[in-house]
Amino acid sequence: xxxxxxxxxxxxxxxxxxxxxxxxxxxxxxxxxxxxxxxxxxxxxxxxxxxxxxxxxxxxxxxxxxxxxxxxxxxxxxxxxxxxxxxxxxxxxxxxxxxxxxxxxxxxxxxxxxxxxxxxxxxxxxxxxxxxxxxxxxxxxxxxxxxxxxxxxxxxxxxxxxxxxxxxxxxxxxxxxx
Amino acid sequence: xxxxxxxxxxxxxxxxxxxxxxxxxxxxxxxxxxxxxxxxxxxxxxxxxxxxxxxxxxxxxxxxxxxxxxxxxxxxxxxxxxxxxxxxxxxxxxxxxxxxxxxxxxxxxxxxxxxxxxxxxxxxxxxxxxxxxxxxxxxxxxxxxxxxxxxxxxxxxxxxxxxxxxxxxxxxxxxxxxxxxxxxxxxxxxxxxxxxxxxxxxxxxxxxxxxxxxxxxxxxxxxxxxxxxxxxxxxxxxxxxxxxxxxxxxxxxxxxxxxxxxxxxxxxxxxxxxxxxxxxxxxxxxxxxxxxxxxxxxxxxxxxxxxxxxxxxxxxxxxxxxxxxxxxxxxxxxxxxxxxxxxxxxxxxxxxxxxxxxxxxxxxxxxxxxxxxxxxxxxxxxxxxxxxxxxxxxxxxxxxxxxxxxxxxxxxxxxxxxxxxxxxxxxxxxxxxxxxxxxxxxxxxxxxxxxxxxxxxxxxxxxxxxxxxxxxxxxxxxxxxxxxxxxxxxxxxxxxxxxxxxxxxxxxxxxxxxxxxxxxxxxxxxxxxxxxxxxxxxxxxxxxxxxxxxxxxxxxxxxxxxxxxxxxxxxxxxxxxxxxxxxxxxxxxxxxxxxxxxxxxxxxxxxxxxxxxxxxxxxxxxxxxxxxxxxxxxxxxxxxxxxxxxxxxxxxxxxxxxxxxxxxxxxxxxxxxxxxxxxxxxxxxxxxxxxx
Numbered sequence: 080x081x082x083x084x085x086x087x088x089x090x091x092x093x094x095x096x097x098x099x100x101x102x103x104x105x106x107x108x109x110x111x112x113x114x115x116x117x118x119x120x121x122x123x124x125x126x127x128x129x130x131x132x133x134x135x136x137x138x139x140x141x142x143x144x145x146x147x148x149x150x151x152x153x154x155x156x157x158x159x160x161x162x163x164x165x166x167x168x169x170x171x172x173x174x175x176x177x178x179x180x181x182x183x184x185x186x187x188x189x190x191x192x193x194x195x196x197x198x199x200x201x202x203x204x205x206x207x208x209x210x211x212x213x214x215x216x217x218x219x220x221x222x223x224x225x226x227x228x229x230x231x232x233x234x235x236x237x238x239x240x241x242x243x244x245x246x247x248x249x250x251x252x253x254x255x256x257x
Numbered sequence: 258x259x260x261x262x263x264x265x266x267x268x269x270x271x272x273x274x275x276x277x278x279x280x281x282x283x284x285x286x287x288x289x290x291x292x293x294x295x296x297x298x299x300x301x302x303x304x305x306x307x308x309x310x311x312x313x314x315x316x317x318x319x320x321x322x323x324x325x326x327x328x329x330x331x332x333x334x335x336x337x338x339x340x341x342x343x344x345x346x347x348x349x350x351x352x353x354x355x356x357x358x359x360x361x362x363x364x365x366x367x368x369x370x371x372x373x374x375x376x377x378x379x380x381x382x383x384x385x386x387x388x389x390x391x392x393x394x395x396x397x398x399x400x401x402x403x404x405x406x407x408x409x410x411x412x413x414x415x416x417x418x419x420x421x422x423x424x425x426x427x428x429x430x431x432x433x434x435x436x437x438x439x440x441x442x443x444x445x446x447x448x449x450x451x452x453x454x455x456x457x458x459x460x461x462x463x464x465x466x467x468x469x470x471x472x473x474x475x476x477x478x479x480x481x482x483x484x485x486x487x488x489x490x491x492x493x494x495x496x497x498x499x500x501x502x503x504x505x506x507x508x509x510x511x512x513x514x515x516x517x518x519x520x521x522x523x524x525x526x527x528x529x530x531x532x533x534x535x536x537x538x539x540x541x542x543x544x545x546x547x548x549x550x551x552x553x554x555x556x557x558x559x560x561x562x563x564x565x566x567x568x569x570x571x572x573x574x575x576x577x578x579x580x581x582x583x584x585x586x587x588x589x590x591x592x593x594x595x596x597x598x599x600x601x602x603x604x605x606x607x608x609x610x611x612x613x614x615x616x617x618x619x620x621x622x623x624x625x626x627x628x629x630x631x632x633x634x635x636x637x638x639x640x641x642x643x644x645x646x647x648x649x650x651x652x653x654x655x656x657x658x659x660x661x662x663x664x665x666x667x668x669x670x671x672x673x674x675x676x677x678x679x680x681x682x683x684x685x686x687x688x689x690x691x692x693x694x695x696x697x698x699x700x701x702x703x704x705x706x707x708x709x710x711x712x713x714x715x716x717x718x719x720x721x722x723x724x725x726x727x728x729x730x731x732x733x734x735x736x737x738x739x740x741x742x743x744x745x746x747x748x749x750x751x752x753x754x755x756x757x758x759x760x761x762x763x764x765x766x767x768x769x770x771x772x773x774x775x776x777x778x779x780x781x782x783x784x785x786x787x788x789x790x791x792x793x794x795x796x797x798x799x800x801x802x803x804x805x806x807x808x809x810x811x812x813x814x815x816x817x818x819x820x821x822x823x824x825x826x827x828x829x830x831x832x833x834x835x836x837x838x839x840x841x842x843x844x845x846x847x848x849x850x851x852x853x854x855x856x857x858x859x860x861x862x863x864x865x866x867x868x869x870x871x872x873x874x875x876x877x878x879x880x881x882x883x884x885x886x887x888x889x890x891x892x893x894x895x896x897x898x899x900x901x902x903x904x905x906x907x908x909x910x911x912x913x914x915x916x917x918x919x920x921x922x923x924x925x926x927x928x929x930x931x932x933x934x935x936x937x938x939x940x941x942x943x944x945x946x947x948x949x
Contacts, residue, residue, distance in 0.1 A: 138536060150322070159323040167320075168536060179320045185531065198530070205534060214559060221526040229922030241918070242527050249532045256376055256537050 103257065104161050107132065116158070126154030129161075134255050139204040140184055147183045168255040177253050178243040182236050193234040195219050370394055374798060379537065382756065382801065385817060389758045389765075392821050393794055396769055399503055400787040403496050407780050410492040412465060414483050418476035434696035437704040437848030439463040452616075455719060456623045457712040466715070468778045469708040469849035486851035486861050490840070493777050497833055500773070504822055504829065511819040579649065586644045593640055594666050597633035598673045604629040605677035609702070626677075626713070627720035630670050634767075638663050638760070660759050664824055667767045668831055671717075675774065675835060678713065682706045683843060697844035705849040707778045707839075714775025714782060721768050722789045729800050737804040756805040761797070762821050765790075770828030774835050 105112040107128045113120055126145050135141040145154035148164040156164070166172060167180050183189075187197045198219045202210065210218070226234055226242040234242075243249050321329070340348070371394055379387035439462040453459030463470055475484045571579070608625040641662050645655045680686070682703055684693035692699050703709050733754060740748050772786045840859045845852035852858045866874065879885055 138534075140534070140536075163323050166323075176320055181531065201530060205530065217559060218526055218530065222530055226527040228918050229925055231922075231926065239531070243531070246528045246532045248528075252532050252535045252537070254537055 100162055100165055100257070101158065104158055121157070123155045123157050129154065129156055134257055143184045143187065147180060165255065165257055168253065170254050174243070174250060175240065177250070178240045179236070181243070181253055182239045191236065193239065195223065195233070198222055370398070371794070378798065378801065385758050386756050386801065388817050388821070389761055390794065390798070392762060392818070393765060393790060395507065396765060397787055397790045397794070399500060400772070400783045400790065403500065404783040404787060406496055406499065407492055407783060410488050411471070411780055414476070414488060415465065415471055415485060418474065418483060418485065419472070424473055431695055434700050434847040437469070437846070439469065439705070452620050456620060457715045462708060462712070466779060466781050467708040467711045468780070469705040469846070471851045473851050473853050484865055487865050489851050490858060490861060493836065496776060497773070497829070497836065501829060504825055508819060508822045511822065583648050586648045590641050590644050590662060593637050594662070597637050597666065598670060600633060601626060601629050601670050601673045602677050605674055609681055624716060624720055626674055627717050630674065631720070631724055633670060634667055637666055663760065663763050664827065667763055668770060668827060671767070671770060671774070672831060674713070678710060696847055698846065705846045707846060707850055711775055711778030714771050715779055715785070717771045718768065718782065718785060718789065721764070721771070722793070725764070725793060726796065729796055733800050733804045753806045754804060756801055758817070763824070766821070766824050766828050769825065770832055773829060773832030777836055777839060
């Protein structure tokens with residue numbers, strides 16, 4: 080492991096920029112991830128390892144996060160996906176980029192719209208299934224009332240982004256510190 | 258994070274890259290959406306100045322996978338525009354400037370005080386509690402820089418020029434007024450040192466800590482002169498201006514966020530659902546509590562709606578009863594506050610009467626006003642909370658009302674203390690009667706009244722700090738130990754304590770107001786306050802992590818920052834009133850201080866003014882004259898009107914755009930319906946056509 084120098088002089092650009100992230104990725108499965116990425120090995124870490132990271136393991140949306148950022152849509156992430164994920168969730172990512180990915184995270188059925196069932200799933204994950212049926216229904220109705228601008232009964236990306244623009248806390252809550 | 262990646266040989270990794278891209282495109286079901294936000298055919302125009310940087314920035318904000326972004330960047334970099342030498346020099350300059358800015362930002366991150374602690378607090382307890390600690394950090398930095406200001410212009414010159422220097426005025430006053438001997442006589446009992454430390458008397462009184470020690474001298478020779486009293490005055494005035502500018506600058510950033518997001522015009526539920534979860538939450542405990550918080554907030558909002566519906570459905574007789582109850586309760590709350598003011602008044606009078614006493618009893622009498630203020634600040638809000646239960650306002654209104662009452666109580670109780678002191682110093686305002694006749698102030702009881710006022714402020718600061726530590730050690734830690742170890746129902750019902758952000762913030766505002774009020778009389782008070790706040794930070798952090806559970810009722814962090822600063826401004830306003838009055842109305846002590854023998858503290862300014870050169874005098878006269886100040890005033894009014902007009906125009910355009918967005922949605926629906934109808938009409942025709 081004393082070859083940090085060789086890694087830093089390796090050809091790959093992002094190793095110079097994100098060494099910390101690379102080591103976190105490697106620490107998840109040292110036997111799978113090689114130290115030398117010059118030949119771009121095709122290494123994918125399974126979702127179970129990603130979901131066990133301390134930053135993610137208590138997040139109710141960790142499965143969706145992994146699915147959105149992974150190449151295969153199942154949550155198994157390559158190093159590129161891993162870097163993508165943490166760069167979007169960092170504090171320097173612009174608001175629109177975060178809003179785009181947040182929308183995809185909350186869109187459980189991947190149909191590019193947040194419909195009522197997606198909202199219900201979001202709410203239940205947020206409150207650990209502790210709200211009653213009535214309350215869930217009331218809150219979903221209110222959310223769609225407030226945010227749906229084109230009146231089609233579900234939230235499109237534009238509706239979502241329009242609503243996020245008005246939320247001053249979004250940038251600070253949609254942020255994982257690593 | 259992603260600064261420009263190095264350009265490397267495209268030859269040896271291009272095929273690999275492209276192959277990876279191809280594989281990516283084919284295999285993932287998720288990426289069937291064609292990234293509509295990126296225009297593949299766009300190329301950087303060669304003519305614009307930051308041509309190299311703009312596509313780079315655009316690329317960062319577009320949601321593409323990393324490999325695709327890298328490929329695009331390679332393609333862009335291959336379009337090397339042909340530019341003149343001037344252009345390329347400019348581009349290099351902007352690049353290096355940006356690098357410098359990024360480095361400066363990183364540098365700033367490293368040196369920001371306590372940033373890791375604040376992150377930890379925010380992750381575990383939420384944004385509301387974090388905003389309290391951010392506010393505390395702001396006050397620490399403000400006090401520290403104020404101390405540097407005062408040290409640089411008042412303290413160090415005083416120390417350096419202590420022995421040299423000529424007195425400014427040759428006039429003197431009556432013998433009796435100049436009688437000031439603060440040094441204790443004879444043998445002093447050893448514990449007196451401790452008592453003196455706590456009350457600022459004895460060996461501490463005649464020291465750089467208080468106003469009375471500074472000299473009425475002007476040091477220097479022909480080439481350089483330093484007028485210490487003038488420096489003292491201007492430093493204090495500038496200190497107030499500096500604090501005001503810092504607070505307003507900070508309010509500006511908080512307000513800008515609120516204005517940009519259009520206020521909280523609706524959208525509460527959607528915002529809570531989509532932005533309520535803090536992805537930075539790490540501990541398992543914290544996430545469970547976060548979920549409970551969100552659950553609680555949703556329930557509270559739903560409850561508020563139910564209450565509003567119920568309130569709207571009240572009959573008129575019920576309404577009358579409710580309003581009369583509210584009026585009565587308001588009256589009672591007001592009466593409680595007035596009662597506490599009277600208590601402070603009496604206590605201060607009593608304490609001043611007994612000020613000569615020795616020993617621990619003397620210490621008790623010295624601290625009596627602080628004790629009464631603290632007791633009042635503790636009891637009255639509790640009673641007001643009980644009153645609020647009867648008043649039955651909506652929960653959000655109750656919180657705001659409680660905060661306003663508490664702010665009023667705290668700041669005005671300080672005002673009552675100061676008023677009492679004033680009465681005694683100036684013989685109830687009549688400086689030509691009784692004991693005040695000789696020196697224009699009560700020289701018998703207060704040979705050096707500024708030092709006495711400084712001592713009172715010093716005692717208030719110290720007492721506030723001691724009470725905080727005492728509450729920590731004697732109430733919070735034992736409470737946690739009792740709750741954790743006993744299984745009785747009472748203990749479980751009482752529960753671990755919550756970190757109450759509003760009351761803690763009011764404590765900070767009160768402490769800072771005391772420091773501002775006392776800065777004129779006790780120049781080292783900002784330093785003492787800096788040390789006190791630093792200790793307070795660590796103590797509060799310790800108690801937060803060991804004794805508290807996260808609050809269920811969270812405080813919104815963006816609006817709360819603005820509110821804290823507004824309350825801080827109230828405190829600043831009170832302090833500046835005191836300062837202006839002391840500078841302009843009360844006769845300075847003749848036995849001590851840099852302003853002895855002047856009729857008012859401010860009169861040093863005209864005196865020094867006439868010793869300036871003729872041209873400077875004329876210039877300053879011109880600035881103060883009407884010919885200059887009225888056009889300046891008119892100009893600033895015009896500028897202010899311009900900004901107000903700009904704000905209203907932006908607000909109107911935001912509202913118009915929102916309405917337009919809604920209309921577009923409806924248009925789209927209409928068109929879609931039309932298409933559906935037309936297609937329905939077409940299909941039978943088409944079928945008829947086919948059959949034929």
